[in-house]
Amino acid sequence: MIRKLCCFLLLAFVFLPFSGSAGDSAPPYALVIHGGAGTILRDRMDLQTEQSYRAELHAALAIGQEILSGGGSSLDAVEQVIRYLEDSPRFNAGRGSVFTEDGHNEMDASIMDGRDRDAGAVAGVTNVRHPITAARRVMSDSPHVMMAREGAEAFAAEQGLEIVDPEWFKTERRWKSYLKAKANRETDPDRKHGTVGCVALDVNGNLAAGTSTGGMTLKKWGRIGDSPVIGAGTWADNATCGISATGHGEFFIRNAVAHDIAALMEYKGLSVQEAADLVIQQKLVAQGATGGVIALDRNGNVAMSFNTAGMYRGYALADAEPVVQVFKDE
Ligand code: ASP
Secondary structure (H helix, E strand, C coil): CHHHHHHHHHHHHHHHHHCCCCCCCCCCCEEEEEEEEECCCHHHCCHHHHHHHHHHHHHHHHHHHHHHHCCCCHHHHHHHHHHHHHHCCCCCCCCCCCCECCCCCCEEEEEEECCCCEEEEEEEECCECCHHHHHHHHHHHCCCCEEEHHHHHHHHHHCCCCECCHHHHCCHHHHHHHHHHHHHCCCCCCCEECCEEEEEECCCCCEEEEEEECCCCCECCCCCCCCCCECCCEEECCCCEEEEEEECHHHHHHCCHHHHHHHHHHHHCCCHHHHHHHHHHHHHHHCCCCEEEEEEECCCCEEEEECCCEEEEEEEECCCCCEEEEECCC
16 A cells, blocks of 8 residues: 555656646746748748848847846837837838838837737838837827827827938838839739737736738838737737737738637637637638738747748747747748
């Protein structure tokens, strides 16, 4: 009898530490980012380009990790990571944004605080260097949630944010793809959605999410996509999850994608991965809509779901090596 009891205690001692799922105890912090989804194929990308994308994603993760590991807020991490990606000409946000049909850059961004669903967004701005910071100021320093065009620009200037010549956003690469798209009358020649986004969970258990974009190539003057629309391109609620989306914005608005994922978790008890997959791999695919999301639940479980050939993406969890991925088969 005593021998049996000893055996049982020994087995319990060996196996118990492995019996919990990763989500049982919240990690101190978590961070997930994307740089857009689309036709991103290994055989169409040279090694140098691939490496520079990966390096940019690693650098963005490192910025967020430094803030979160030092006890900073998820909102600060989201804003700073996105500011970095907005300045990178590689991604379709801030500098390097795609062009409208009439050859201009018009940018959209939004941010949301999971503590109380406070949110801010700007749409169609043309001269604000960091649209994500303007979105955050709309949240923190105005009574509104969304401001557009000249009104948003005037507000950003009043707030002392950096205003630049619209030429700042123009890059040779995007201009060439604009001319190509115009010549071929294609709305999105590369079918790449280069929007950037970030979702973070801080050491206090608060989620935040943000998204910033130049929109879609050859979009009409004044067109606004899903990225600044709370519940479509961005969502954060400590009760469920944080989400940032990238893809064909019209479909993401019509399907309230980000909120739909949170609602599936709240009302049907789905995990963040199940909810994201249901919306991205089933609902959107059935409508012929392309794109993806990054998501984090309140326990720091990461989901990165996309229905395109690739998505620039990465995540960082406390005490683990950051992970960066580009292609589907990674
Ligand atoms: N969702 C963005 C928009 O429709 C585009 C993208 O993600 O690339 O404006």
